[in-house]
Amino acid sequence: MNRKITAITGVISMMLVMVACKKEIMEQAGAVFPGFQRPANFPEPAYHFATNEVTQAGFELGRRLFYEPRLSRDNTVSCGSCHIQSSSFTHHGHDVSHGIDDRLGKRNSPPIMNLAWNTSFMWDGGVFDLDLQPVAPITAHDEMDESVDNVLQKLRAHPDYPGLFRKAFGSEEINTANFMRALSQFMVMCISSNSKYDSVMNNSGPAFTAAEASGYKVYRDKCSSCHTEPLFTDHSFRNNGIGIGYNNDSGRYAVTLNTDDLYKFKVPSLRNLKYTAPYMHDGRYYTLDAVLDQYSLHMKPMENLDPVLRQGGATGIPLTTQERADLIAFLNTLNDPVFVTNPMLAEQ
């Protein structure tokens, strides 16, 4: 009797194990890693995938590193500290970011978004390769105040990282190149292409409302020469007439030492504006209304003001009340709730 029960229990538990196994296999099969995929309405990326192909293990290592506070001197600040997913990977509510020891930086944290199409990085374009970008925040006194050398040593001493590097790159050796490549693999996967605008362009969702459609026309007439579709930036550096900031940040000039570049900053994308306030390189405008006031009413006719903002003897972009309301309706179609909640990009 007892033996029979034992036998039956054994069979049942074996069946249970089999079911569990099957479920696990199915789950794995269901979550196939997509790799880097260019959205249908996006151009060819600028990033050099030939030297750094995105793999699941590389991406997952990069994600772990992105959220790893060991990248900072006292292990308190990670990339994700100032690049928060729910804020489209910016530092919500901070005009300029605070890093280690609550030291304040001098610029507004830019979004980690569609970087595979960026031709340069930082507000002044000082970094020309995404693989070299992390050196800047890691070594900056106000941000992580650490050396890459020291970060690599911390990772080598960690129980998980040698194995994760082996999975990603075939070797437990943790060096600068593989560390940077993993971070790039995570960052290029931070693609925002699921806004209403994108679904309209791809004919895969509801059409623009009347206000959005009018706003799209206003945008095309008055904004698109710099905020070019579909990334909503032309990656250029321009002086948009907001006036010299309190810290006299000279912008692009610091990189080129060319006086024509004084007070020029990179044109930011208009995607995900709902999540990325405050605006401008120093976060001086807290609302979209303040930004549009600036462009329509308060343009400063300073030296190097971009020619498109100085036309017919006047400066700025005139907007009627109606145009402004429509424009805001259109700009809101560029928000991508999928991007800011995508669990694949979140800290695990």
Add this chain to the structure above:
Amino acid sequence: MKYSFRYTSLLFLLFIAASCKKEKQEPAYNEKDLAPLSIEFDNIVGGKNLYLNTETYTNAAGESYSISLLQYFISNIRLKKADGTEYIVPQDSSYFLIKEGNKDFSEALVNVPEGDYAMLTFTVGVDSLRSTMDISKRTGVLDPSGGMDDGMYWGWNSGYIFFKMEGLSDAAPADPSGQHKFRYHIGGFGGYSAPTINNIKTITLDLTKAGIAQVRKGRKSNIHLMVDIDKVLSGTATVSIAANPTVMFSDFSTVIADNYTQMFRHDHTENE
């Protein structure tokens, strides 16, 4: 018999002479058959050896100063024979960091075809091509992983620091920590997407006066250069520490870079 002995001796002497002559002869140039050559960078200040921290020097502006850190990149080494044949050391083996006070970083060790070399050319800094290469090509001294203190790479403005010299001088204003420190971090490869300053400097030195480099297998040839650091502040241009206590990525950096092209002098060559 006597005659025969004399004759043999003469032949023997001739034979020795011939073989001696043969030894001194330059071997045939073969780019696939390499021998070691070192180029030693011996940092001095005027007529004295350079000592970090402990010695005080005076520049042309009359300011006294001491040096706490001195590092610079030497790259793209080329050697030329008297007949014009030139050997370019393969780029992957042609980047060296010279660090004062560290014996392991005091010379550039390269391999070149056996031969007699009359002219040496090298770059102070890192060429623009390597400055823009993929991260996988940035290994060894080019690894951009150094810290703020002794690192030779700018993270915020992608590029190598070619020459880094720091020290103390009463002429320098007190910094927030109270130190009277001067800091010269010189770089700039010309810009990636927009042109900017280019401080890449090429130095060519004639070796014939102080001794050509006779590179042979199984021997060590060492080109001994004296590098007069005094020239950084007291070259063609007189640089005042008081007026320029900190020079990094700026137009004035080109003045210092022009000055430091004058600091290299061939002193002698050891052909052992």
